[in-house]
Amino acid sequence: MREAVPALGLENRLAAYYIAIGLLALAVGGLMGLLQALQHSGINLYPYLYPVLASYYHGLTYHGVLMVLVWTTFFISGFLIFVATHSFGRPLASPSLGKFTFGLMVVGLLLAVWPIATNDATVLFTFYPPMRAHPAFYIGLTMVVVGTWLILLNLVLTYRQWRAENPGVRTPLPAFMAVVTLAMWFIASLGVALEMLAILIPFSLGLTSGADPLLARTLFWFTGHPIVYFWLLPAYISWYTMIPKQAGGKLFSDPLARVSFLLFLFLSTPVGLHHQFTDPGVGELWKFLQAIFTFGVFFPSLLTFFNVVASVELGGRARGGRGWLGWIPRLPWSDPSFTAQALGMVLFAFGGIGGLVNASYNVNLVVHNTMWVVGHFHLTVGSGVTLTFMGILYWLVPYLTGRALWSRPLGLVQPWLWLVGMGLMSFAQHWLGLLDMPRRTMVGSAAYLPLRPDWQALLPLVGIGGVILFTSGLLFFVNIVMTWVAGRRPARVEVPVAEALHGPETGPVVLDRWRPWLTVALALIIFAYGPVLAMLVASAAFNVPGVRVW
Amino acid sequence: MNRNNLSVYIYELAWILPSIAIPVSMLVAIALSAFAMGIHLPGPEGRLDPARLDSTPPFDKPGVRQVGPGRYEAVVIGQIWRFTPNEIRVPAGSEVTFIATSRDVVHGFKIQDSPVNMMLIPGQVSRLSARFDRPGEYLLVCHEYCGTGHHVMFGKVIVEPSGQGGSR
Numbered sequence: 001m002r003e004a005v006p007a008l009g010l011e012n013r014l015a016a017y018y019i020a021i022g023l024l025a026l027a028v029g030g031l032m033g034l035l036q037a038l039q040h041s042g043i044n045l046y047p048y049l050y051p052v053l054a055s056y057y058h059g060l061t062y063h064g065v066l067m068v069l070v071w072t073t074f075f076i077s078g079f080l081i082f083v084a085t086h087s088f089g090r091p092l093a094s095p096s097l098g099k100f101t102f103g104l105m106v107v108g109l110l111l112a113v114w115p116i117a118t119n120d121a122t123v124l125f126t127f128y129p130p131m132r133a134h135p136a137f138y139i140g141l142t143m144v145v146v147g148t149w150l151i152l153l154n155l156v157l158t159y160r161q162w163r164a165e166n167p168g169v170r171t172p173l174p175a176f177m178a179v180v181t182l183a184m185w186f187i188a189s190l191g192v193a194l195e196m197l198a199i200l201i202p203f204s205l206g207l208t209s210g211a212d213p214l215l216a217r218t219l220f221w222f223t224g225h226p227i228v229y230f231w232l233l234p235a236y237i238s239w240y241t242m243i244p245k246q247a248g249g250k251l252f253s254d255p256l257a258r259v260s261f262l263l264f265l266f267l268s269t270p271v272g273l274h275h276q277f278t279d280p281g282v283g284e285l286w287k288f289l290q291a292i293f294t295f296g297v298f299f300p301s302l303l304t305f306f307n308v309v310a311s312v313e314l315g316g317r318a319r320g321g322r323g324w325l326g327w328i329p330r331l332p333w334s335d336p337s338f339t340a341q342a343l344g345m346v347l348f349a350f351g352g353i354g355g356l357v358n359a360s361y362n363v364n365l366v367v368h369n370t371m372w373v374v375g376h377f378h379l380t381v382g383s384g385v386t387l388t389f390m391g392i393l394y395w396l397v398p399y400l401t402g403r404a405l406w407s408r409p410l411g412l413v414q415p416w417l418w419l420v421g422m423g424l425m426s427f428a429q430h431w432l433g434l435l436d437m438p439r440r441t442m443v444g445s446a447a448y449l450p451l452r453p454d455w456q457a458l459l460p461l462v463g464i465g466g467v468i469l470f471t472s473g474l475l476f477f478v479n480i481v482m483t484w485v486a487g488r489r490p491a492r493v494e495v496p497v498a499e500a501l502h503g504p505e506t507g508p509v510v511l512d513r514w515r516p517w518l519t520v521a522l523a524l525i526i527f528a529y530g531p532v533l534a535m536l537v538a539s540a541a542f543n544v545p546g547v548r549v550w
Numbered sequence: 551m552n553r554n555n556l557s558v559y560i561y562e563l564a565w566i567l568p569s570i571a572i573p574v575s576m577l578v579a580i581a582l583s584a585f586a587m588g589i590h591l592p593g594p595e596g597r598l599d600p601a602r603l604d605s606t607p608p609f610d611k612p613g614v615r616q617v618g619p620g621r622y623e624a625v626v627i628g629q630i631w632r633f634t635p636n637e638i639r640v641p642a643g644s645e646v647t648f649i650a651t652s653r654d655v656v657h658g659f660k661i662q663d664s665p666v667n668m669m670l671i672p673g674q675v676s677r678l679s680a681r682f683d684r685p686g687e688y689l690l691v692c693h694e695y696c697g698t699g700h701h702v703m704f705g706k707v708i709v710e711p712s713g714q715g716g717s718r
Contacts, residue, residue, distance in 0.1 A: 055698050124695050128656045130672060131697075213656060213671050256562055278668045280592040280676040287591055291580070295573040302569035310561065356576065361591070362584040365667045369658050369693040436662045438693030440700070447702040448689055502558045544600055544672045549630055549655055549697025 010095050011085040014102055016400045018078025019393070021106070022071045023480065026386075029066035030473045032059045037425065037466020039444040041459050054119040056442040057550060061116055064125030068381060070109060072231045073144060075389050077105065077151055079234050080178040082396070084155050086495055087175035093157035101150040108143025111136045122550040124440060126220065127200070129211035132546030135204040142196045145189050152182035170504040170512055173254055174241045174497070180261045181233040183514075184226065187521055188269045191222025203546055210544045214281045215536045221272035222529065229268040229297075231381050233261065235388035238341060239308045242392075244498035246338045247331055249315025252307050254500035255507025260307070262511065263300035266521035270528030271297055277364050286532045287361065293528060294359040301352055308345070314501065336411025340391030343415045347422055348384025351376055354430065369440075372433025375426040383422050387415055390476055395493050397480055403487025410479050417472035425465025428458050592668045595675035600653055603627060608649060614638050617647075626650040628657035628670040631699035633690065638705070640682060641712040647679040658693030661707055669694060682709045 035045055039056060046056055053059045081098070085091055092098045115121040115134035123131045127138070159171070159179060171179075195216050203211045244251045251257065273290035276282055316327025332338045354376045357363055367373060398405050405411055437443065437455050449455065510516060583589070603609040608625045612634050617623050622644050627634045629652065640646055650659055652670040659676065660667045668676040682688070692703040 057695060057698060057700070060695075122698075128694075131655050212673065214674055217656075217671070253558060253562060276669075277591050278676075280668065280671060280674040281594050281597075284591050284593050288581070288584075292577060295577050298573050299569055302572075303566070306562075306565040306569070360576075360580050362580060362589040362665075365589070365591075365665045368667050369660065369669075436660060436689065436691065438658065438660065438691050440695040441691075441693070442701040445701055446704075448691060448704045451687075451689060539597060541597060541599075541673060547654055549699075 007091050008085055010098065011081055011091060012400055014098055015078035015082035015396075017102060018074045018081070018105075019396075021109070022074035022078070023393075023477075025066040025070035025074065026473075027477055029063050029071060030470060032063035032066070034466055034470040035059055036063065037463050037469075039442060041461075041463025041466075042444055043463065044444055051119075055122065055550060056445075057124070057440075058116075058119050058122045060440065061122050061124050065112070065116060068227075068231070069125055069141070069144075072381065072385065073148065074105070074109075076181075076230065076234045077148060079237075079389075079392065079396075080155070080182060081151060083234075083237060084158065084175045084178040087172040087178070087497075088158055088162045090158065090162060092154050093161055094154055097150060097154050101147050101154065104150070105144050105147035108140045108147065111140030111143065113140070119550070126224070128220070129200060129203060129213050129216050130544040130546050131549060132204055135201060138196050138200045138204055142193065142201070145193055145196075148182065148189070149186055152179075152186050155179055155182060173251075173257060173500075173504065174237055176258065176512075177233065177237045177241065177261050180265050181230065181237070183518070184233070184265045184268050184521075185230040187525070188223050188226030188230065191219045191272070192224070195219035195223075199542075203542075208542050210542050211546065212536075212540045212542050213544055214279065215540050217276065217279065218272075218282070218533065218536055221275040222269065223272070225272040225275060225294075226268035228377075228381060229264050231385045233264060235341075235344070235385050236261075236304055236308075238388055238392050239304070239345065240311075241498050242496040243308065243338065243341055244311035244315060245496040246335060247312045247315030248319050249311055249313070249317075249498075251498045251500040252310035252314065253502040254504045255502065255511060256303055256307050258504070258507060258511045260300040260303040262517050263303075264297070265517055266524055267293060267297040267300065269521070270524045271359075272529075273532070274359050274364070277361060278368050281536070282532060286528070290528055291359060291361040293524070295356075298352075298356065298359075305349070311498070311501075312342070334408075334412065336405065336408060336415070337391045337394040339412055340394060340415040340418075341388045343419045344384050344387030344391065347379050347387065347419065347426075350426075351379030351384060354379065367433050369438060370433035371429045371437045371439050374439045375429030375433060378422060378426045378429070382426075383418065387418055391415070393480060395496065397483055398487075398491035399493045399495065401484055401487060402491055403483055404489040404491045404493075406479050406482035406487055410475050414472050414475040414479070417468055417475065421465045421468030421470075421472055423465070424461055425469060428461035428465065432458050432462075589665060590678065592676045592678060595677055597673050598651065598675065600651070600672040603651070603653055609651060614640065614646075620644055622646045624648050624650075626659070626705075627653055628659065628692065628696075628703075629653035630655065630697050631692070631703040633659075633692075633703065633705040636690075636705035638690075638707045640707070640709060642685045642709050643681075643683055643712050644709075645679060645681045646707075647677065650676050655696050656694050657696050657703070658691070660691055660693050662689040662691075664688065664707075667693075682707065685709045685711045 115137045121133035121137035123133045199216050202208045240257045271290050271294040273287050274294045313327050316330045319330040321327030321330035435454050598606050612625045612627050614624045622640050624638045650670050652672045657670040664680045666678050666680045688707040690705040
């Protein structure tokens with residue numbers, strides 16, 4: 001039924017444009033990652049790249065900003081517009097708002113990237129004050145965030161139109177998930193928006209004499225942890241509502257999927273302090289409270305693990321699999337879209353388990369700000385999320401261009417190479433982290449590297465893994481670009497939509513209400529963050545002057 | 551409810567209960583180990599003005615001092631791109647309290663093979679204690695990006711065999 005929505009021309013075009021920009025960011029960011037991995041293993045190419053890259057940290061700023069802020073946000077913006085409108089079976093409530101939002105986000109992106117290119121914003125993607133970048137960097141990023149709010153507004157208006165015509169019907173699962181994702185992100189992004197508007201933009205314009213670095217960090221991490229669920233939930237949308245169909249099965253339980261998304265809506269945000277366990281000026285009680293919530297947000301991921309694996313198992317059994325594990329080889333391993341996402345899930349599972357270590361109040365002292373953390377998020381956002389988005393693109397690009405995927409074998413080799421490359425690199429990074437190696441550091445040139453032969457023994461693995469990973473990325477881009485420019489065969493692709501074994505009507509109606517869950521979300525945030533923020537604001541001192549340290 | 555739905559409920563329940571029990575038991579283990587072993591995290595210590603460190607005790611006199619039998623305090627300032635002092639000497643078996651801050655941007659403070667891992671934030675004081683029993687050199691690194699010289703910012707905690715004594 002969803003194929004028969006000819007009126008979605010604008011929505012499909014918007015999705016394509018957003019995703020194209022995201023892919024450009026992924027390509028440049030990936031190149032920067034290769035340079036870093038080589039530098040770590042003793043091959044320093046930065047002297048040859050001056051002044052395009054003025055320093056290792058200039059490249060690292062590109063890598064972080066382009067990967068976790070631009071690739072994710074732009075892919076997600078396009079994908080969620082696509083998912084929600086196809087799932088509602090109707091166009092955006094306001095096409096002109098949709099176009100304006102896209103324009104706003106592109107202008108914001110250009111504003112933010114321009115000072116990075118001129119080496120005037122080498123502050124990494126965390127931009128902690130009192131490092132002070134060019135004002136355009138902060139203003140541009142703020143415009144991108146505001147753009148995501150406008151997408152939420154447009155989808156909420158679309159939902160209301162759909163609801164008026166469909167009273168009493170359960171919201172279609174993909175659209176429900178898209179709106180929950182954006183609603184969660186809206187609440188979460190208020191922290192960084194406040195940081196930008198109240199601290200960083202006036203500070204960078206020279207309107208204030210200084211910044212309060214601790215207050216700024218706390219507002220940053222208010223957004224900085226839940227942003228990972230803003231990256232992850234769109235991948236979960238594919239795992240819940242598309243992968244079961246691609247695997248030849250059904251979604252095991254629709255109500256359980258909704259429960260898990262609603263848990264993310266209210267547990268994602270009151271957890272940011274676990275990034276600040278080692279910060280002075282924040283009490284241990286509040287850190288421990290948010291550690292508890294962080295373990296709480298592990299629960300909906302466990303529900304997802306069960307529901308998705310059970311759904312995929314239904315597929316494997318429907319395809320003739322028998323016995324405890326016999327369903328696994330029967331899965332559609334000849335489909336690049338399925339393979340990329342299934343391997344993304346495997347890597348993500350390890351990332352999730354490692355994340356429990358980071359969240360552990362005291363065990364975190366061993367790994368905080370070490371390479372362990374780098375290994376962790378390359379498994380989560382760098383594999384669970386990125387491989388899933390690549391897997392989605394293996395059907396979505398043919399769908400949007402009308403051209404069949406250029407090479408299926410290449411699309412099959414690519415995720416396996418990613419598994420090997422990322423496996424090697426993140427394994428080495430986790431280990432190096434346990435050996436105290438700091439993150440965000442030009443380790444190949446570190447003054448103390450000669451003191452650590454144990455690091456030197458492991459660092460080549462980072463370079464080898466990085467090269468394999470880069471090769472995998474290259475195969476992906478060749479395939480996508482060739483599909484786009486040289487595709488000859490017409491695509492026969494449908495948007496995969498999984499049926500549910502245990503359908504939405506078996507769950508309670510309250511799962512389709514908004515007000516109770518949004519109320520719980522706000523109450524938990526006020527409980528976990530209210531006193532901390534009130535204390536930090538009451539004692540705030542905007543007296544640390546901005547500096548340029550690059 | 552038909553049999554199909556019932557078995558779905560049973561499978562769901564069989565997963566949900568352990569999914570609650572596992573994080574809860576991990577949390578209990580963490581709470582017990584943290585509080586029973588007396589492991590602390592940095593907390594509120596009051597604010598200071600990073601522009602006036604040279605006249606703000608204890609940062610007017612960075613260095614190591616003995617504060618009791620087997621107990622030392624190390625007052626350290628992080629700034630681009632060095633620690634002052636960058637060598638901290640204590641005898642083996644000492645309990646050392648690190649009191650540190652930053653003069654400029656955010657820095658990190660991590661000591662090899664020890665639970666000392668903290669952020670140095672301008673305007674805030676970071677404090678953690680650790681016991682050093684085994685003689686040797688322990689690397690102290692800045693683990694937060696602090697500018698183009700970040701990777702040359704390091705120091706050492708030198709634990710001397712006890713009997714030789716001596717703080718400096």
